[in-house]
Amino acid sequence: MPAEIRPGMRVVPSMFKQGLFSDVQIGREQVTFAAATFHSRTITFPRTFAAAPTIVIPVINSGASEADRWIARVFSVTATNFGLSLAESTNASRAWTAARAVDWIAILL
Numbered sequence: 218m219p220a221e222i223r224p225g226m227r228v229v230p231s232m233f234k235q236g237l238f239s240d241v242q243i244g245r246e247q248v249t250f251a252a253a254t255f256h257s258r259t260i261t262f263p264r265t266f267a268a269a270p271t272i273v274i275p276v277i278n279s280g281a282s283e284a285d286r287w288i289a290r291v292f293s294v295t296a297t298n299f300g301l302s303l304a305e306s307t308n309a310s311r312a313w314t315a316a317r318a319v320d321w322i323a324i325l326l
Contacts, residue, residue: 240266240325246301247316257302262323266296270323274301289319299323 242262250256274289286307292300301319 238324238326240264240270242266242270242323244321244323246319246321248303248319249316254305255302257300259298260301260321261298262296266323266325268325269294269296270325272299273322273324275320275322 242264244260244263246258246260248256248258272291272294274291286305287303288306290302290304292302294300299321301321303319
């Protein structure tokens with residue numbers, strides 16, 4: 218059993234049985250909005266964690282579209298929710314005219 222979780226480490230189901238993670242939740246937020254250079258929202262976890270988890274936002278993979286130049290950031294993480302901000306990397310006002318999926322993973326180590 219690994220003594221700690223390290224960057225780049227592959228996560229496999231047996232790690233949960235070994236007690237390396239206390240709780241893991243995943244979700245997908247559908248996002249759409251009018252022209253802007255910044256957008257934020259609060260995402261509530263399906264279940265409350267025992268403490269504030271670590272949040273991972275994978276790369277937004279929407280194909281060739283208006284979402285290609287956006288950067289996702291996480292802020293104000295609590296046991297019940299977190300803030301998600303989306304910022305346009307070229308500072309041009311753009312819209313997400315069709316809903317785009319932003320996936321998230323919350324891990325309590």
